[in-house]
Amino acid sequence: MTDRVTDLPDLLHTAHTYQLPPAVLGEIRAMLDTAFDGDFGDEDWAHGLGGMHAFVRDRHGIAAHGSLIMRRALHAGRSYRVGYVEAVAVRADRRRQGLGGQVMAALEAVIDGAYDLGALSASDDGAGLYRARGWRLWRGRIETLGPAGPEHLPDEEDSAYLRPAGAAPLPEPAAGALVFDWRDGDVL
Template sequence: MIRTVRSNELTESELHAIRRLLLECYDDDFADEDWEHVLGGWHVLRYERGIPVSHASVVPRVLRTGGRKLRTGYVEAMATHPEHRRRGFAGNVLVEVNKHIRREYELGALSDGTEIDGFYQRHGWQVWFGESSVDTPSGRVATPEEDGAILVLTTPASANLDLTAPITCDWRRGDVW
């Protein structure tokens, strides 16, 4: 079963189950700031026997490129429990994520930390080739470590973006992209 739900509609036990899933998937390398980034938007969950085994969240952010501010659905914490991988669950979740982004936002974006070559691209995501940066409280700061790892999902509102132009994200604690 796949379920799409707002963060504020999840019970404490559901939030606990999601965080436990993410800790298992990220080998306990999932900081408090990472958890904060997951909340405040929508979650797409794949369940097996009532337990979440695959997850992604879409949170609102603002990205800037080509003189435009784009309302962006930013994908966080895409993960599938190791015992449930290679069964299409992540792909099923991503299909729902894409539908949500295309319905609610001008652009989808994420920082690809997976080592699954082409996974997002098979679902319509494209590599952003331009230089990246973040608008910090003290000014714009380059994020060259993210260059080539940022992927976008265009919508009709963003179909003509120049994927080689510089792109800037809004500030947040922890990983900015």
């Protein structure tokens, strides 16, 4: 005899923020709070809303999550439509089981179909996942168009990763700064 609850497979879901009921958003937020050991604030949560979510649900609830929002970045006289990855985490008991890769594959499919390029800011713990998936560390200057004009973000220059969308080439650091749109909290 099998136990139907424990035999349920992990289920990958994708949905836009507006399609997720408050209870599911609450589950996602609770998992992120726990996964980031309490270092996931309201601004971090807000940054991950308003776009696509990919999440894995197992018999214990939300096991992994990532979201993709649209941002703009300027570089060498061009404005890029950027699929920006936010709020990626895997519950502690499910890490190193491929769930982060499943979430990223779903988000990368959206990047390939809807954006000029993908971007994200990686933690030291997460950088290996992104590098293994073909994301490339941006080796140039990072700026933002802040309320008072352009602002240099030197602390982001060792954690910003880009991914080409389809066959599109990535911007070249030698051609100048990558300038992201402004937002409250962490800009990247």
